Amino acid sequence: MSDTRPAADRSGLLVFLVIALVLIAIAIIVADMTGGVGIEERFSSAVGITSGTGAAEDAGQNGFSLEGHPLLYGIFLAVLLIACLTLYRKYRI
Amino acid sequence: MAHIHLEDGSFSLLWVIVWWALAILLLGIALFFLRAAKRPDPRRITVAAFCTAAAFAIFQVNIPIAGGVHINLTPLIGILTGPVIGSLVVFITNILAAAIGHGGWGLVGANTLVNFSEVLVAYATFRLLRRWIPGLFARAGIATILGLFVGNCLMIGIILISGIQGVSQTNSQILGGLSLIFAINMGVAVIEAFITGLVVTYMGRVRPDLLGETGK
Numbered sequence: 001m002s003d004t005r006p007a008a009d010r011s012g013l014l015v016f017l018v019i020a021l022v023l024i025a026i027a028i029i030v031a032d033m034t035g036g037v038g039i040e041e042r043f044s045s046a047v048g049i050t051s052g053t054g055a056a057e058d059a060g061q062n063g064f065s066l067e068g069h070p071l072l073y074g075i076f077l078a079v080l081l082i083a084c085l086t087l088y089r090k091y092r093i
Numbered sequence: 094m095a096h097i098h099l100e101d102g103s104f105s106l107l108w109v110i111v112w113w114a115l116a117i118l119l120l121g122i123a124l125f126f127l128r129a130a131k132r133p134d135p136r137r138i139t140v141a142a143f144c145t146a147a148a149f150a151i152f153q154v155n156i157p158i159a160g161g162v163h164i165n166l167t168p169l170i171g172i173l174t175g176p177v178i179g180s181l182v183v184f185i186t187n188i189l190a191a192a193i194g195h196g197g198w199g200l201v202g203a204n205t206l207v208n209f210s211e212v213l214v215a216y217a218t219f220r221l222l223r224r225w226i227p228g229l230f231a232r233a234g235i236a237t238i239l240g241l242f243v244g245n246c247l248m249i250g251i252i253l254i255s256g257i258q259g260v261s262q263t264n265s266q267i268l269g270g271l272s273l274i275f276a277i278n279m280g281v282a283v284i285e286a287f288i289t290g291l292v293v294t295y296m297g298r299v300r301p302d303l304l305g306e307t308g309k
Contacts, residue, residue, distance in 0.1 A: 005227050008225060008226060008227055008228075009226070009227055009228035009231065011226075012222075012225070012226030012227075012228050012231035012232060012235070013228060013230065013231040015226075015231070015235065016230075016231040016234040016235050016238075016286070016290075019235070019238055020234070020238070020283040020286065020287075023238070023279045023280055023282065023283050024280050024283050026276050026279065026280065027159065027276055027277050027279060027280020027281070027283075028280065029276075030273050030276040030277055030280075031159035031160070031277055031280070033273070034159075034160075034273055034277070035160070036159070036160040037160045037161075038155065038160050038161035039098055039155070039160070039161045039162055039163060039274075040098050040161075041160075042160065042273075042274060042277075043097075043098040043099060043274060044098075044099075045270065046267065046270030046271050046273065046274055047099065047103070047252065047257045047260060047262065047267050047270060047271070048257065048260035048261065048262035048266070048267065048270070049099070049103070049257065049259075049260060062157070063156075063157025064154060064155065064156065064157060065154075065155040065161075066153055066154060066155070067153045067154070067155055067163075067190075067193075067194075067195040068153055068190065068193030068194035068195035069193045069194050072192065072193040072194075073153055073193050076149065076189050076192070076193065077146065077149065077150055080142070080145060080146035080149060080150075080189075081146055083142055083146075084139070084142045084143050084146050087135075087138065087139040087142050088139055088143075090135075091135040091136060091138070091139050093135075093136040093139045093140065093300075093303070
């Protein structure tokens, strides 16, 4: 078992990397075909919707932007983090 | 990741109800199993809370690749929490996303089903491949890609079955357009697979018990 484990690990990693390379290559080709539109626009045009751009997005920095309402995002995230800390303190995983 | 990025009104009311009903049925089954367990593992509940926060936080961020893509960590949720708790995590994440204006309320049911398929397939693949691929990184990566592949197929299937209101495109035209999204999503799935693989590998080193990897 100990001899076959590294070999199985290597072959598993090889399979993963091959799949990853193929998928990335296909994605790059398709992204080049469709141009640099956002996901909402790409989705709308794919199904034939011409109006509307989906959820609100802020301007963002370095190309990163936030979907939806930023204040609500912050509030919900804060509540979730408080819940996480409470559970962590209680159960000590 | 797979997510139906459409606004309310895209699906007819009938299909909104159908997908919501199926999602509620799914959640009912999950709650039944949780109650049947009498005392759910508190560690798994805590991990689920962290997964919910992480998934919500990252899902709302538009990542500037190919014009803008999203990551939602559903396969990682499946691997860490399992399909029962994972179904509740993706439901909560979708509800919160709709609440801040990311996606329509009417599509929460359909998106919960799509995300649940990713959770379930990633979880099952990660467990089933253990015998053949002991390494955590490759196994988690393959499980992620397979989970997101199924999620994307289900996303396209749901859209084709439901139809889009107010558009003149045929199903084959819609399928053609969605196939391009599918291809880009699978490229993003590779990024998500690397993230999942790294997180799972790290957790396997520091807390293998949380992955259920202690018993050989």
